[in-house]
Amino acid sequence: MKTKMKMFLAAAAALAAGTSMAQMTEGEVRKIDKDSGKITIKHGEIKNLDMPPMSMVFKAQPAGLLDKVQVGDKVRFKAEKVGGTYTVTAIEK
Numbered sequence: 527m528k529t530k531m532k533m534f535l536a537a538a539a540a541l542a543a544g545t546s547m548a549q550m551t552e553g554e555v556r557k558i559d560k561d562s563g564k565i566t567i568k569h570g571e572i573k574n575l576d577m578p579p580m581s582m583v584f585k586a587q588p589a590g591l592l593d594k595v596q597v598g599d600k601v602r603f604k605a606e607k608v609g610g611t612y613t614v615t616a617i618e619k
Contacts, residue, residue: 549574550603550604551569551570551605552569552602553601554568554569555596555597555601560589563592564585565591565617566581568581574605575605575607586617587615594617595619600619602618603617603618604617
């Protein structure tokens with residue numbers, strides 16, 4: 527029984543990891559405004575927001591995410607609608 531539980535937990539972890547990766551979108555940083563905590567990204571389709579490719583300003587939450595990137599960086603990011611505002615919640619080069 528323990529082996530089946532371990533297999534189930536491993537499959538659940540793999541599925542969770544795959545789900546979060548599927549929500550990542552590729553883009554390019556166009557502008558960073560640290561004073562207002564915002565970032566402009568030219569991005570591909572954001573499936574979880576049903577958004578077509580475009581350039582858009584996002585709020586960064588937490589604001590420290592802006593320290594990870596520079597204008598011109600190619601990035602992968604996760605965007606969500608938080609309190610009615612389009613928000614980048616994770617970003618990586």
